[in-house]
Amino acid sequence: MNIQSAINKGSKILQNNNISSFRLDSEIILSKVLNKERSYIFLNLNKVLSNDDLNRFNDLIKERQTGKPIAYIFGKKEFWKFEFDVDKNVLIPRPDTELIVEVILELTKNKTSLKLLDIGIGSGCIILSILREKKGFYGVGIDMSKKCLKISKVNSNKLNLTNRVRFFKSDVDNFNYGKYDLIVSNPPYINKFSYDCLEKGILDFEPKIALYGGIDGLSEIRKVVNKSSELLKKNGKLVLEIAYDQREKVKKILNDKKFYINKILKDYAKNDRCIVSTKM
Ligand code: GLN
Numbered sequence: 001m002n003i004q005s006a007i008n009k010g011s012k013i014l015q016n017n018n019i020s021s022f023r024l025d026s027e028i029i030l031s032k033v034l035n036k037e038r039s040y041i042f043l044n045l046n047k048v049l050s051n052d053d054l055n056r057f058n059d060l061i062k063e064r065q066t067g068k069p070i071a072y073i074f075g076k077k078e079f080w081k082f083e084f085d086v087d088k089n090v091l092i093p094r095p096d097t098e099l100i101v102e103v104i105l106e107l108t109k110n111k112t113s114l115k116l117l118d119i120g121i122g123s124g125c126i127i128l129s130i131l132r133e134k135k136g137f138y139g140v141g142i143d144m145s146k147k148c149l150k151i152s153k154v155n156s157n158k159l160n161l162t163n164r165v166r167f168f169k170s171d172v173d174n175f176n177y178g179k180y181d182l183i184v185s186n187p188p189y190i191n192k193f194s195y196d197c198l199e200k201g202i203l204d205f206e207p208k209i210a211l212y213g214g215i216d217g218l219s220e221i222r223k224v225v226n227k228s229s230e231l232l233k234k235n236g237k238l239v240l241e242i243a244y245d246q247r248e249k250v251k252k253i254l255n256d257k258k259f260y261i262n263k264i265l266k267d268y269a270k271n272d273r274c275i276v277s278t279k280m
Pocket residue numbers: 094186187188189190202210211212241
């Protein structure tokens with residue numbers, strides 16, 4: 001079978017299984033099997049596949065057909081300028097979360113040496129991307145999941161950051177180590193109703209603990225704000241990822257803890273996504 005026919009076949013199977021990105025995914029899977037860029041595929045549509053490659057392709061299409069995200073199938077996800085290891089224990093880094101990295105780099109562009117804390121690191125994508133960009137910064141990352149810490153340590157190794165970051169297994173309430181110039185968090189913030197309506201690929205495969213924020217979606221955000229008011233230095237910044245409809249409620253939670261709201265940023269879909277505040 002040639003490349004063109006394999007892509008068509010894989011894409012049809014995925015489409016029949018309600019995978020909306022069926023064609024793209026079929027192409028990505030084949031390019032990974034062949035260990036080539038996607039462009040190679042378009043330039044070699046008539047090339048005949050070896051039996052081994054075809055079998056591997058068919059197996060991976062079967063895996064994707066169940067709804068399993070591509071990132072979990074290959075154990076990798078691009079985020080910011082880097083490639084992160086991921087597995088089923090960590091949330092797959094989202095392009096929208098790159099906004100958080102961007103805003104922190106902008107906020108700290110004139111700083112050379114800062115101490116950062118990331119609450120709920122997951123794969124480590126946020127704090128590790130920032131540390132890679134800012135050579136004089138030090139970071140601490142916490143997560144209550146030991147399995148997440150394992151992955152974030154792999155990622156810090158891959159990015160040569162082990163001497164500038166420390167990880168602790170802790171939930172937010174019980175963490176009391178250090179004082180920070182900046183705290184960042186992408187906490188679980190999805191409310192009960194929205195969680196139940198998530199698309200199947202997320203609901204069936206991504207960790208609930210990284211997504212679900214209690215009935216109103218705000219229970220972890222409240223904890224992060226409380227803890228940040230203790231651990232931030234005066235004038236330190238808190239940068240939070242929030243859901244599209246949480247702006248006013250999170251502003252109130254922050255104001256109640258005497259944070260000044262600096263700005264609220266929108267994501268690619270023009271929804272509120274990130275709130276920057278300062279501890280007074
Ligand atoms: N943005 C993620 C999603 O929509 C949610 C991330 C989170 O809860 N922190 O799937």
